[in-house]
Each structure stands twice: as C-alpha cells, then as structure tokens.
Amino acid sequence: MASKPNPHLHMQITDLLDTTRDETVRHFQLGEQALASRYAPDKWSIRFILHYLADAETVMFERIRRILSEDRPVLWAFDQDAWAKALDYSTLPLDLSLQIHMSSRAGIRHYAGMHYETLGHLEWIHSETGVRTLKEEFDKVAWHNEHHLRQVRAALGRP
Numbered sequence: 077m078a079s080k081p082n083p084h085l086h087m088q089i090t091d092l093l094d095t096t097r098d099e100t101v102r103h104f105q106l107g108e109q110a111l112a113s114r115y116a117p118d119k120w121s122i123r124f125i126l127h128y129l130a131d132a133e134t135v136m137f138e139r140i141r142r143i144l145s146e147d148r149p150v151l152w153a154f155d156q157d158a159w160a161k162a163l164d165y166s167t168l169p170l171d172l173s174l175q176i177h178m179s180s181r182a183g184i185r186h187y188a189g190m191h192y193e194t195l196g197h198l199e200w201i202h203s204e205t206g207v208r209t210l211k212e213e214f215d216k217v218a219w220h221n222e223h224h225l226r227q228v229r230a231a232l233g234r235p
Contacts, residue, residue: 089192089214093185096221097178100129103228104174111170115230120160122231125224127165128156130173133180136217140187143200143210152203181217188214 104126111123120128135154142149196211229235 089188089218090185092218092222093181093188096218096225097181097185099225100126100177100221101174103225104170104177110232113231115227119227122228123170124160124165125228125231126170126177127163127168127173128160129221129224130177130180131159131163132156132220133177133184133217136213136220137180137183139200139213140184140210143198143213144187144191144195148199148201150201150203184214184217188217 103122106122111126112121114121139151142151192211192214196209196214198210199207200210200213202208
C-alpha cells in the first residue's frame, strides 16, 4: 500500500464512495486501446486495474460484513497477483467485473451509511497489518479506489 487511508474521509464517506464509484464505472466504457494503456512500464493495464478493483471490492465487502457479524474476526490478506492470474483477467469479461464492482459497492455504501459512526469502533485483525477498525475499513475502500483511479488517470494522460 502506497500510503495509509486518510482519517478525514469519514466526514463524507458515502459521498466519497459515490464519487469514486461513478468515476470507476465510467472507465469500464473505455475503448480497447485505452483499456490496454498502462500508467508505467511493467504495470497493470487499465483493464487489469478495473478487474482488480472489482475483486478488491468483494474482499472488502466480505470483511465489512464479517466485522459486523463476528466478534473481532481474524481476516486474511489476499494475493492480488495470484487472483489476476488464476481468475485470468486477460479473458474475464469486463462487464462481469463492472456488475461485481457495482453490487459490492452498493452493499458497502449501505453499511457505511448505517454503521460508520455507530459501529465504526468495532475491531478486527488483519493477517498482515494487525488490529484495525470497521471505520478504517470503510475509509480504506474509498482511499483504495481513489489510489487506483490516480493510476488510471495517469495511464490516460489525465491529471
């Protein structure tokens, strides 16, 4: 992870979740040439980033549901490169990842609106980074999406 989630995101978490979702969804409509663009040599193409964002949303959505449902669960990290290879991002239909991203984000946004302030203190244990809170996971969703949107913008030559 390049940097930690911004602790000030909570002031408008649902707005940030909507904003990053809307920009991400627009990128699923790019043409093949743009989807093949990379923000740096040997980095993932925009197509791969979009597939990865959909998968990451499913992981974070599962974490959120488990944090809400279980007492201080231990949740495992996932290997993004292994997922990209095993799930064959090169042939995976982009529309499938779009639907996965939208559905997962809808669930995350729903629970953020309900529980960000009231249950944000709930703790869980990440297998690599240790004790975290539900609020931090909601913040991470928005931060993570924005982080990868910066890569997409760079690949497209946009500020």
